[in-house]
Amino acid sequence: MRTLEIVNIFIAVFFVAAYAYQVIYLIVGLVKKPxxxxxxxxxxxxxxxCARNEEAVIGQLLxxxxxxxxxxxxxxxxxAADNCTDDTAGTARQAGAIVYERFNRERVGKGYALEFLLDxxxxxxxxxxxxxxLDADNLLDEHYIEEMNKMLCAGHRIITSYRNSKNFGSNWISAGYSLWFLRESRYLNQARMTLGTSCAVSGTGFMVHRSIIEKNHGWKHFLLTEDIEFTVDSILQGEKVAYCKDAILYDEQPVTFSQSWCQRMRWAKGNLQVFEKYxxxxxxxxxxxHSFACFDMLMTIMPAVILTFLCCLLNGAAVIVSAAYKPVYLERIMAEAGFALFNVYITLFMMGFITVLSEWKRIQASGFKKILYSFTFPVFMLTYIPVTASALFKKVxxxxxRHDISKSLEEVRMRS
Structure with missing residues (x-):
């Protein structure tokens, strides 16, 4: 019993010590703007x-x-029409894009497609x-490139943007993604930008100056999370990623748990790859x-959720052992485990709820759904525990x- 308490305290202290700086990010994100x-x-x-079988949505992006x-x-x-079996290439050409078709079943992933396209x-x-x-399922606010160009002219060589969602209100899964990306934009990247440290590229919606591409001799990042790899590698080379809060991008989030599991498994495995490499x-x-940006990225890619998984495993085992051999301790162990879970839920709820309140006008959903999905956000985040645990042992x-929400910018802006 005493050993279990010590382990739980150790894990709690570790998380507080490792991520307390993000409380400062939260305050800065609330009160200051770059x-x-x-x-x-x-x-x-x-x-x-880079598009693979995106015929249904690429036209609206273009x-x-x-x-x-x-x-x-x-x-x-x-x-780059990458290993497409539909008419993505034809749809893109009809909309005025210059299209290169790529067929390679061995080197699969966005990083390889970007390398091909730039070459x-x-x-x-x-x-x-x-x-x-950009990704094929994105939509851009009409001022997007204008705002990104302002940052380019200010001397920034890598710039990421504000990531909103096309389908926040679809269900608790799409809302979970949406709130995470909105929080990342406002309370991580905006705070980082305000404080003068490096931001992080997040999947899509980022601009790179020609000099960076030339220095890297094209695109050279091919891990499962090529965006995080690019960010970490750039920071280690002395670059600083900037953030443009007024460049608003909308993208489509998964709505089924199976799709979400598959995607987040790749992200979890990719972060493990980046951690191992960098x-x-x-x-x-x-x-x-000037090492704070490296510390920040180390905390970002560190598989801390594994500690959470081990903690859950240990507490679960303690409940089973107590029930079988020492029932006198069972009530106390279950109470402590329940209290810990409640604290995690409240922390994640406040994280999501503050994001909903501050980004209320930018979230394209009804007020009821905004409030409702604040309560389901912690559940979505807690599902990362089994996802990451699976990524440890499974080849990914x-x-x-699949993307199929074909809406114009005007349609997305109609609250549902």
Whole structure:
């Protein structure tokens, strides 16, 4: 019994020590906003889209790119139709994109598709000032490229954006994703930007200056979470990822638990891969000047949820053993376990609820659903425990997530 208490206290102290700095992020995200650059010049932007069987949604994305307030003559769209079995390529060409078709069943994943696309563009002599990476299911606010270009003109070489969702109100799963990305935008990346440390690229909606692509000799990040790998590698090279709060992107979230499990299994495995590849390098920077960004990324990729899983396993085993051999301790153990679970739920609920309140006007859903899904958000987050535990032991490969919400920007903005 005493051993169990010590282990639980140790794990609790570890989490507080490791992630207490994010309380500062929360306060900064609530009370301060980063400055928005004013002066701009027109840069030539290449929009890069890697698409696999995205015929149903890519047309709406391309329409939102064409409807930008940024001058169209400075923007070209390139699509890598990656191992497609539908008419993604034809739909993209019809909408005015330059399309390269790729068929490679061995090197599978977004990183390989980006490498292919950039190599093809270089071979055709297509060089741009910056490259905007999007997913086929995205939609862009009409000022998106204009706002990202302001950050580019201010000297930032890697820029990520505000990630909103097309389908917050579909169910508790899509809302769980949505709240996580909204929180990441407001209370992680915006706070990081305000405090002058590095932000993190999150999947889609990021811009990279030509000099970064040239320094890296194209795209060289191929782990299951190529976005996090790119972020960590860039920070280790001395780069700083910026955040543009006024560049708003909408993307589609999974609505079935099986899809969600598959996707988050890849994310969990990918973070483990990044930790294995870069964790030691990040650790070696601690204590040096300007090392906080490395510490922040180390905490981001560290598989801390494994400790949570072990804690649950240990407490569950204690309940079973007590029930069988020492029932006198059973009530106390169950009470402590229930109290710990309640504290975790409340912490996650407050995290989601604060995000809902602060981003209320930007969330495209009814008020009832916004409140309802604040209560289900902790449940969604707790399902990461079995997902990550499975990723430890299972071989995980990149698999496409089906997207079929074909809505225009105006339709998404209609609250449902």
């Amino acid at each position: 400055e928005v650059p004013k002066e701009t010049v027109m840069n030539r932007i290449a929009v890069l889209i 329409a939102s790119v064409r409807q930008q307030t940024y001058a169209g003559q400075y923007v070209d769209i390139f699509v 093809k563009m270089e071979g055709d002599g297509k060089i741009y000032d910056a490259y905007l990476v 964790g030691r390098s990040l650790g070696r920077t601690l204590g040096r000047e 490969e990149w698999k496409p997530i």
